[in-house]
Amino acid sequence: MDASTIEEIINKLKDKEITEYYVKKEDFLTFRSVIVNRDDFKYIRGIAQRGGDVIYQYLTEPRS
Numbered sequence: 001m002d003a004s005t006i007e008e009i010i011n012k013l014k015d016k017e018i019t020e021y022y023v024k025k026e027d028f029l030t031f032r033s034v035i036v037n038r039d040d041f042k043y044i045r046g047i048a049q050r051g052g053d054v055i056y057q058y059l060t061e062p063r064s
Contacts, residue, residue: 001030002030003034006030006031006034006035007034009021010035010056010058013044013057014040019057020056021055021056022054022055023046023053023054024053025051025052028053031054031056032046042062042063043058043059043060043061043062043063044056044058044059045057045058
């Protein structure tokens with residue numbers, strides 16, 4: 001998974017085209033490295049799953 005694909009996915013989350021996105025353990029570090037460099041980082045929530053996978057959601061209010 002490359003950075004441009006991840007940006008597209010996050011923008012779809014932001015635009016409410018999708019409500020959540022499931023990231024496999026293998027792609028987590030790449031996905032996270034893109035997320036932490038975004039200005040809207042605080043709006044993105046990752047929910048850890050058993051086995052190291054993560055479900056990402058885009059929030060209407062920033063996390064604290």
